[in-house]
Each structure stands twice: as C-alpha cells, then as structure tokens.
Amino acid sequence: MDTPGIPDLLHPAAAAFLHxxxxxxxxxxxxxxxxxxxxxxxxxxTGALLTQIPKSGAADIDHAVATARLALESGxxxxxxxxxxxxxxxxxxxxxxxxxxxxxxxxxxxxxxxxFETRLVDVPGSVAMLxxxxxxxxxxxxxxxxxxxxGELHAYxxxxxxxxxxxxxxxxxxxxxxxxxxxxxxxxxxxxIIKPAEQTxxxxxxxxxxxxxxxxxxxVVNIVTGLGETAGAALASHPFRLPVPLKPASxxxxxxxxx
Numbered sequence: 634m635d636t637p638g639i640p641d642l643l644h645p646a647a648a649a650f651l652h653x654x655x656x657x658x659x660x661x662x663x664x665x666x667x668x669x670x671x672x673x674x675x676x677x678x679t680g681a682l683l684t685q686i687p688k689s690g691a692a693d694i695d696h697a698v699a700t701a702r703l704a705l706e707s708g709x710x711x712x713x714x715x716x717x718x719x720x721x722x723x724x725x726x727x728x729x730x731x732x733x734x735x736x737x738x739x740x741x742x743x744x745x746x747x748x749f750e751t752r753l754v755d756v757p758g759s760v761a762m763l764x765x766x767x768x769x770x771x772x773x774x775x776x777x778x779x780x781x782x783x784g785e786l787h788a789y790x791x792x793x794x795x796x797x798x799x800x801x802x803x804x805x806x807x808x809x810x811x812x813x814x815x816x817x818x819x820x821x822x823x824x825x826i827i828k829p830a831e832q833t834x835x836x837x838x839x840x841x842x843x844x845x846x847x848x849x850x851x852x853v854v855n856i857v858t859g860l861g862e863t864a865g866a867a868l869a870s871h872p873f874r875l876p877v878p879l880k881p882a883s884x885x886x887x888x889x890x891x892x
Contacts, residue, residue, distance in 0.1 A: 644735055651683055657855075800827045815827060824855075
C-alpha cells in the first residue's frame with residue numbers, strides 16, 4: 634500500500650514491516666477481518682498514515698476463541714513437558730532481542746514516545762519478563778496435605794491450565810504490557826488471545842510473527858486487532874473467558890492409600 638507517512642530514516646526492517654499487509658493471527662493463519670474492513674494507523678507525531686490493520690468484530694473474536702480453545706484442549710501446548718514450554722518462551726525472548734531495534738522503532742513511531750524509552754524500557758522489559766516466566770514453567774507444582782479425617786487418607790491438588798486467556802492491552806506500552814500479561818499464561822500452559830489497542834497494534838502483530846518463528850504450536854497465541862467497543866467488548870464478555878477445567882474431575886482429590 635502507498636504509505637507516504639513512513640519516515641525515510643526508519644530502520645529498513647521497520648520500514649519493510651510497515652509496507653506489509655497486516656492481518657490477524659488466528660491459529661497458524663494470517664487472516665483479514667471477516668468484514669474486510671480496516672483501520673488506519675496514524676503517526677501521532679505527524680498525523681500521517683503509516684499502514685492499516687484489520688477492523689475486527691465479534692465474529693473474528695468468536696473464531697479466535699474457538700481456535701484458542703481447540704489448541705488448549707486438543708493441541709500439544711497444555712500437555713507438553715513444562716521444560717519444553719519454558720524453552721519456547723525463552724526462544725521468544727531471544728527473538729525479541731534479535732529484532733530489538735525494529736521493535737523499538739515501531740513502538741516509538743506507533744505511540745509517539747521517545748525512541749530512547751522504547752530502546753531502554755519497552756524492549757528490554759519484554760525480554761526480561763519472558764526470560765523470568767520461562768523459568769517459572771517448571772516450577773508450577775501441586776501439593777499434598779494431611780487430612781484430619783480418620784483412616785490412611787491423603788489429599789492432593791494438581792494445577793492445570795484454566796482455559797483461554799484474554800489479553801486486552803492499553804495504548805501506552807503496548808509491547809511490554811502484552812508480554813507481561815501473556816508470558817505468565819503461557820508458562821502455566823494456557824492459550825492466549827491478544828487484542829491490542831487500536832491506536833497501537835503494530836508491535837503486537839510483529840510479536841505474533843515472532844511467536845511463529847519461535848515455533849509455538851498453532852493457536853497458542855492469537856492476535857486480533859480492532860476497536861475496543863467492538864472487538865474488545867466481544868472478547869471481554871465472551872463466555873470462554875471463564876476458567877473451565879480440562880478434566881471433569883475435581884482439582885482436589887482424596888484417595889485411599891494402598892496397604
């Protein structure tokens with residue numbers, strides 16, 4: 634598309650990204666909004682057009698939730714060894730490091746914040762959170778406890794992924810806040826739908842590309858752009874936002890020990 638608002642001195646990788654056709658990441662596919670509508674992305678510093686993103690609605694959110702739910706219940710993510718989840722989260726942190734300057738420039742251009750802030754705060758903060766949560770993936774454990782009831786009984790709890798996690802991100806620190814909310818959910822084995830602010834969606838879309846490059850299974854991380862009053866409201870009110878256990882059994886069970 635013709636985007637005369639792209640600055641001439643922008644990093645080549647950042648400029649190339651702005652010239653791409655941007656779509657929603659749902660499963661392993663990049664899709665336009667079902668309505669075909671788009672939103673203009675405006676440089677807040679100049680008022681110039683930078684690019685366009687999908688203007689998604691409730692039907693797009695339904696598609697993303699169904700995809701994330703299927704990935705949770707039938708895909709490998711929630712059942713893979715925690716160490717493997719941690720390795721992929723760490724790999725995503727490395728990908729962000731590899732493209733740090735591109736992400737910093739996109740964040741600065743999209744939000745209107747100084748480039749020194751996005752270089753020193755947003756990108757390193759995102760990497761640090763992912764690395765931290767990569768370590769937590771192997772440290773989410775259940776518990777056993779003694780009971781006051783008579784007999785040789787014991788009780789245990791088992792922590793499992795609770796469901797599909799909705800991540801609705803404000804405009805001011807879009808990359809860092811998306812990562813802060815997504816990384817703990819991924820470490821716990823949940824799947825995620827990210828709805829960035831319509832004013833600042835660029836680094837969320839780029840994050841989705843890096844998720845794919847890092848090798849995450851399809852549907853684990855989904856990115857849907859759109860207005861808060863439509864796409865955001867549909868996601869916030871969706872019934873799949875409620876925790877639903879993967880198994881019908883209670884998370885706390887009591888068993889009689891073998892004699």
